[in-house]
Amino acid sequence: MKRQGNTLAATLVVIVIIMILAVMFFYGSQKAGGGNSTAPPPRADHLGQTVPGRVRYDAIDTVCRNNLEQIRQFITLARNSSDDDKPPASLDDARVPMSMRTCPVGHEAYIYDPATGNVHCPHPGHEGY
Secondary structure (H helix, E strand, O other): EEEOOHHHHHHHHHHHHHHHHHHHHOOOOOOOOOOOOOOOOOOOOOOOOOHHHHHHHHHHHHHHHHHHHHHHHHHHHHHOOOOOOOOOOOOOOOOOOHHEEEOOOOOOOOEEEEEOOEEEEOOOOOOOO
């Protein structure tokens, strides 16, 4: 008579393989042993150390970039609609919604320079936005 089903040893091997894959997934972004790794460099704000965390914060970084691009468009529209071709004196004058005036990662208010019309994010790592 043949036995059907998995043995205890086979089940334990599958569990161990799944655990190894889970550890690689959640902690695979950190360098092991100081060798060369294909992992991206750590973030300047030290958030998103795991693979899911990195994906989450990369998505939030994209929201920050999009917010800044839209604010710049608001400023351009306000500048083009004014008679003197100067940037608006504040983000209120450019009619930027309150929900778009802070960085979604660190919740710092965006810095607006009314003399030049430039706006940027003060969050570490967002200097190029």
